[in-house]
Amino acid sequence: MIIRPVLFSFLLLLSSLGASHTYADDSMMFSELTFPDLEGRDVSMTEFRGKVVLLNFWATWCPPCVKEMPSMEKLRQKYAGQDFEVVAINAGEDSESVEAFLLERDITFPILLDIRGASFMTLGIRGLPMSFLLNKEGRSVMTFLGERDWLEPAQTKLIEAELAN
Template sequence: MFFRHIFASLLIIFATFSYADDSMMFSELEFPNTEGDTVNMTDYKGKVVLLNFWATWCPPCVKEMPSMQRLKERYADDGFEIVAINAGEEPDVVDAFLLQLDTELTFPILLDQKGVSFIALGIKGLPMSFLLNKEGRSVMTFMGGREWDEKAQTDLIEAELAK
């Protein structure tokens, strides 16, 4: 009985620590944008955020970008933002890539040249995205590319926006 009580207490402490730690990790992310200005994820507190990790050499990453832009436009006035963090590439490579896209992206593109986010967030591949609630906590993790403006994704986003 005594050990069961200690085990239950440790589980509660661990769950609380993990939950707080998740928010702390995302809020501590800070990278330059394509203009060289530093952007911190705390700038988006109070918004639902789709945090996307991508690279120019990743076909599924490139394929999902137009649907991300449509999603951004659809929820632009609803407290929603997309932040796309490029993983490990030089700014000139990212800039050249963005100029070649058929769709102009109006959401922030940040540069994680050293791949810090891979270690901090345990990113296992690209693209990888996190849906963050208004408090900056991850409510869903997505591996692989998708059409972001399809119903399955918009239902999740709308549910978070309604909270």
């Protein structure tokens, strides 16, 4: 019967798609990430080792991404002076577009550029915004898909737990 091979192929495809998302849990993938900042300087995620990092993937055309940015800025300010950093990686846009967007906003955390969208394949980014909470060793301890208010107690408790480690 032809249905069985087709069903098997479909299940195999589904399992291989799911496997691509396991990279997000591999600290080596995060430590190997290097993206240019708005000035064109290559920034490696190893520069943030020893800090808890909220790593956010976003775009200027993404309304939920734009909406959560002020709470990310306030989160950065809340934990200023501690081993914490917010790093936002723009997916698929050039520096001119991102700089024009940022002129209208008071954002102080590092903004990096993934102009070719390589992180989608490498990390299994499924949509925007998508964020990863990285511990001080650079390992992902939590993945967030969709917009968040980063000052909500559920989010801050996770960050504070990692800062205490």
